[in-house]
Amino acid sequence: MTTPSTRQGFLRRRIPATGFWSWITTVDHKRIAKFYGYTGFTFFIVGGLEALLLRLQLARPENAFVTPAEYNTLFTMHGTTMIFLVVMPIAAAFMNYLLPLMLGARDVAFPRLNALGYWFFLGGGVVLYSSFILASTGAPIGGFLPESVSRLGSAANGGWFMYPPNSGPQFSPGSVIDFWLVGIGLAGVGSLVSSVNLLTTIFNLRAKGMTLLRMPVFVWMSMVVNFLLLFSIPIITVAIFMLIFDRQFGTQFFEASGGGDPVLYQHLFWLFGHPEVYILILPTMGIVSEVLPVFSRKPLFGYAAIVFAGIAIGFLGFGVWAHHMFSSGIGPIAQVAFGLSTMTIAVPTGIKVFNWIATMWGGKLRFTAPMLFAVGFVAMFTIGGLSGVTHSVVPADWQQTDTYYIVAHFHYVLFGGSMFGIFAGLYYWFPKLTGRMYHERLAKFHFWTMMIGFNLTFGPMHWLGLQGMVRRTYTYDADLGLAFWNLMSTIGSFLIAVSVLAFMANWIDSRRRGELAPMDPWDARTLEWSIPSPPPEYNFGELPTVKSLDDFWYRKYTEDDEGRPVRRPEADALLAELEATHAHPKHRPHLPAASVFPPLAGLSALLFAFGILYHSTGLGLALILVGGVALLASLVSWGQEPVEEEV
Amino acid sequence: MDSFKPAGPQAQRIYDLSTPVFIIAGIIFVLVEAAVVYASLKFRDRGDAEDPKQIHGNNRLEVLWTIIPALILLGVAIPTVKAVADLTTRPENGLQVEVTGHQWWFEYTYPDQAITTANVLVIPAATPIDLVMTSADVVHSFWVPRLAGKRDVIPGQTTFLKLEADEPGEYWGQCAEFCGLSHAKMRIRVQVLTQIDFDAWALAQQQPAFEPTAGSTAAEGKDLFLGRGCVACHTIQGVSDIAATPAPDLTHLASRNVIAGASLDFTQADLHEWLADPPFVKPGSYMPNLGLTSEQIDTLIAYLEILK
Numbered sequence A: 001m002t003t004p005s006t007r008q009g010f011l012r013r014r015i016p017a018t019g020f021w022s023w024i025t026t027v028d029h030k031r032i033a034k035f036y037g038y039t040g041f042t043f044f045i046v047g048g049l050e051a052l053l054l055r056l057q058l059a060r061p062e063n064a065f066v067t068p069a070e071y072n073t074l075f076t077m078h079g080t081t082m083i084f085l086v087v088m089p090i091a092a093a094f095m096n097y098l099l100p101l102m103l104g105a106r107d108v109a110f111p112r113l114n115a116l117g118y119w120f121f122l123g124g125g126v127v128l129y130s131s132f133i134l135a136s137t138g139a140p141i142g143g144f145l146p147e148s149v150s151r152l153g154s155a156a157n158g159g160w161f162m163y164p165p166n167s168g169p170q171f172s173p174g175s176v177i178d179f180w181l182v183g184i185g186l187a188g189v190g191s192l193v194s195s196v197n198l199l200t201t202i203f204n205l206r207a208k209g210m211t212l213l214r215m216p217v218f219v220w221m222s223m224v225v226n227f228l229l230l231f232s233i234p235i236i237t238v239a240i241f242m243l244i245f246d247r248q249f250g251t252q253f254f255e256a257s258g259g260g261d262p263v264l265y266q267h268l269f270w271l272f273g274h275p276e277v278y279i280l281i282l283p284t285m286g287i288v289s290e291v292l293p294v295f296s297r298k299p300l301f302g303y304a305a306i307v308f309a310g311i312a313i314g315f316l317g318f319g320v321w322a323h324h325m326f327s328s329g330i331g332p333i334a335q336v337a338f339g340l341s342t343m344t345i346a347v348p349t350g351i352k353v354f355n356w357i358a359t360m361w362g363g364k365l366r367f368t369a370p371m372l373f374a375v376g377f378v379a380m381f382t383i384g385g386l387s388g389v390t391h392s393v394v395p396a397d398w399q400q401t402d403t404y405y406i407v408a409h410f411h412y413v414l415f416g417g418s419m420f421g422i423f424a425g426l427y428y429w430f431p432k433l434t435g436r437m438y439h440e441r442l443a444k445f446h447f448w449t450m451m452i453g454f455n456l457t458f459g460p461m462h463w464l465g466l467q468g469m470v471r472r473t474y475t476y477d478a479d480l481g482l483a484f485w486n487l488m489s490t491i492g493s494f495l496i497a498v499s500v501l502a503f504m505a506n507w508i509d510s511r512r513r514g515e516l517a518p519m520d521p522w523d524a525r526t527l528e529w530s531i532p533s534p535p536p537e538y539n540f541g542e543l544p545t546v547k548s549l550d551d552f553w554y555r556k557y558t559e560d561d562e563g564r565p566v567r568r569p570e571a572d573a574l575l576a577e578l579e580a581t582h583a584h585p586k587h588r589p590h591l592p593a594a595s596v597f598p599p600l601a602g603l604s605a606l607l608f609a610f611g612i613l614y615h616s617t618g619l620g621l622a623l624i625l626v627g628g629v630a631l632l633a634s635l636v637s638w639g640q641e642p643v644e645e646e647v
Numbered sequence B: 001m002d003s004f005k006p007a008g009p010q011a012q013r014i015y016d017l018s019t020p021v022f023i024i025a026g027i028i029f030v031l032v033e034a035a036v037v038y039a040s041l042k043f044r045d046r047g048d049a050e051d052p053k054q055i056h057g058n059n060r061l062e063v064l065w066t067i068i069p070a071l072i073l074l075g076v077a078i079p080t081v082k083a084v085a086d087l088t089t090r091p092e093n094g095l096q097v098e099v100t101g102h103q104w105w106f107e108y109t110y111p112d113q114a115i116t117t118a119n120v121l122v123i124p125a126a127t128p129i130d131l132v133m134t135s136a137d138v139v140h141s142f143w144v145p146r147l148a149g150k151r152d153v154i155p156g157q158t159t160f161l162k163l164e165a166d167e168p169g170e171y172w173g174q175c176a177e178f179c180g181l182s183h184a185k186m187r188i189r190v191q192v193l194t195q196i197d198f199d200a201w202a203l204a205q206q207q208p209a210f211e212p213t214a215g216s217t218a219a220e221g222k223d224l225f226l227g228r229g230c231v232a233c234h235t236i237q238g239v240s241d242i243a244a245t246p247a248p249d250l251t252h253l254a255s256r257n258v259i260a261g262a263s264l265d266f267t268q269a270d271l272h273e274w275l276a277d278p279p280f281v282k283p284g285s286y287m288p289n290l291g292l293t294s295e296q297i298d299t300l301i302a303y304l305e306i307l308k
Helices: A020-024 A029-058 A068-103 A111-134 A176-204 A217-249 A262-296 A303-319 A332-360 A369-392 A394-400 A404-434 A440-466 A483-513 A551-556 A571-583 A597-613 A618-640 B009-042 B059-088 B195-205 B217-227 B268-276 B294-304
Strands: A005-008 A011-014 A557-559 A565-567 B095-102 B105-110 B115-118 B120-124 B129-135 B140-142 B151-153 B159-163 B169-174 B187-193
Touching: A029 A068, A029 A111, A029 A483, A068 A111, A068 A176, A068 A217, A068 A262, A068 A404, A111 A176, A111 A597, A176 A217, A176 A597, A217 A262, A217 A303, A262 A303, A262 A332, A262 A369, A262 A404, A303 A332, A332 A369, A332 A394, A332 B009, A332 B059, A369 A394, A369 A404, A369 A440, A369 B009, A369 B059, A394 A440, A394 B009, A394 B059, A404 A440, A404 A483, A440 A483, A551 A557, A551 A571, A597 A618, B009 B059, B009 B159, B059 B159, B095 B120, B095 B140, B095 B151, B105 B120, B115 B120, B115 B195, B120 B195, B129 B140, B129 B151, B151 B159, B187 B195, B217 B294, B268 B294
Parallel strands: B095 B129, B120 B187
Antiparallel strands: A005 A011, A557 A565, B095 B105, B105 B115, B129 B159, B140 B151, B169 B187
């Protein structure tokens, strides 16, 4: 391929088609999805290692495996990593990869914006983790550190919720909190632009005939998630800016002695933080809603109910934030109101769970790895959902909040739910992504060790919490009777680690040596299975037309008088024809050209972010200047880029 | 520390409210999981079955499993609302105690009795206690699981917590909101006395500190206390009076059975450990390591032990 190089605007454009630079400058949604996926999984390993260190510290009472400063950093970074750098980007990977394929589109609506979203997210991760090398904690004014804080303790230590005044300038004078704030802010910009892009994609790039109620449930859930991102990311951004201003420029938004209000931060944080919970779980609810019907050989039970339940969860998700603050400074009326609104969320959630079970009911269930993880999701998420309902009983929550009972609850939702759903999706779409099959036996080993390890790790935490074990404590007394279940929990966490190793081995080996996968290995229902595996760069050689929900299935199957599916005689010929059409289109489809400006803008923003962190030094001011000018230049050049490449 | 063993009406009320909720949740849990397991076993593809009937949904069923959970939740909501109303009402004729959260210890002031103490909250049994709480630094949370739920302690705000203990005894608690480096060591001890014992305790607390006899080791210890700067932060009534102290009032230190944010006991060994290096015992501690020799520490302890 040629490497056209033209001068356009301020900067020179080079658009290589293969090799390293073709990946850096790519705007292909499938490549960007891989970026998100591999980056997210790398952080999953890092966050998992942090968790193992935490569990080692808690394996015995009064243990001294890590120092208190290290422990506080580890739990802060574990939570921050798993939420912002693992589940969110991996969900973004699924949405990026699948939305165009499921909608019958050649790419997303704004391919360059899509790339920009990734680079901003990556920049946020870099800032957060550079903290371990660059930042310092510093003792609070008048306080004394027991020893110099190691590098392992040199990242944010205020908890992922980062409540002031503890995270404010007086009690956290070092730079670790600033690194956290700037990193999260930067990653947030990425999520925001990505949500605009994906929403536009869903609304504007649907295949001919694909009305909203013919969209796969995964697309629906992605839509809800991106609306949640669009409305909630600005709120956390405001809170972050206010806290940065308090820390750096002497404002007193959250400083009580200056007339500020620390509880205001809590409201802002959770007004983002609760929708965030649904941002983490809804994509995987979408994945499970795709996997269960395929491996039950039945359509999804109550498609419309599941879709509208998802929308309801999205709406209600903005009206329950103060249930994170039942023991905080809010009055009884507010407590009751938020308790009741929280209870209502159980209704649409219940609808989903019951409809999933009804989908399985009477089906013909094939327990492949994706199905195992999807059923595991339903079983584990139910536990997290039920413990969630017990929090809505406000006085009960006064006992439960800030204890290990909560830790158990949200790990059942975010690990037993989100992560199980993610693994279901990774195995399910592995053949589409790579063109090869994974090793089924190893995948089943992965499932069962993870299932047992997960329950051994987090099940006992329910009990520990109700027994009085408080969260975020680096030690606990021997005479409280908490030792046994803490040790079990630690053992369980290492079982999870074993299961993750099995997954990695499977992934790496199957990519190279797995059996070649056909176009439609699962006899599936949605459009991504009607194109070759892996999909060509342009996805569809000819854009599809859709006549019903699960259109691809109904092109393969009709129903007999009893309502049982009967494979159409022409189905095999149809598949062969589709494969040929999409692999060798008559006209080579036009694709958006690669662009160097999204990564350039991302890099400039990263320099700018470091400039903010060092704004009191000459280097910092230089970085702000260079980064700012470069960011502006790349955006202007971006605007002047030709839409299509002349070849 | 066990929320399953309530020892007062407030904790009991929460226990009585949450127990049926746990039972209902438990029943739903068993039913749902049983359905998942049953479906997984019963409908597993054994290779011989024909493809299943294609059922797209069932409006009646779906309405049913929308309405039934809603009704169950309504049943849970009504007692919840009532319990919130009852538990957040401040007691009218109880004992008022002002609680101030510090990094990392709780200070207790009894306005009617003019008593200030720390680490141990002493209350009479069978009397409603009206805790009026605020924080001197960051957000803390006051939690004694066997007596009541938790309530945050917030700088610039006043929060209230009602609690009551049925019987004399000792109850453990801990700060529940992450409050910095030594959050794990910010413990709470509640000592519940009979009304007679409480009155005697209050009378004793209102006296000035005991004076050591001249020439004793305790007297040397007092000189150390005055000479090594302890008085800069700690009040001892009659010895040093600082209006607002950043550190616990030590006037009747020896009447308390815990020190250092209730993380150590009032024993010679623990006192020695604490005084030798406070920031080591409680990381980030605002009490510095004064570099005392072991003999000096013993001398100081001799003084502290007479402060009954």
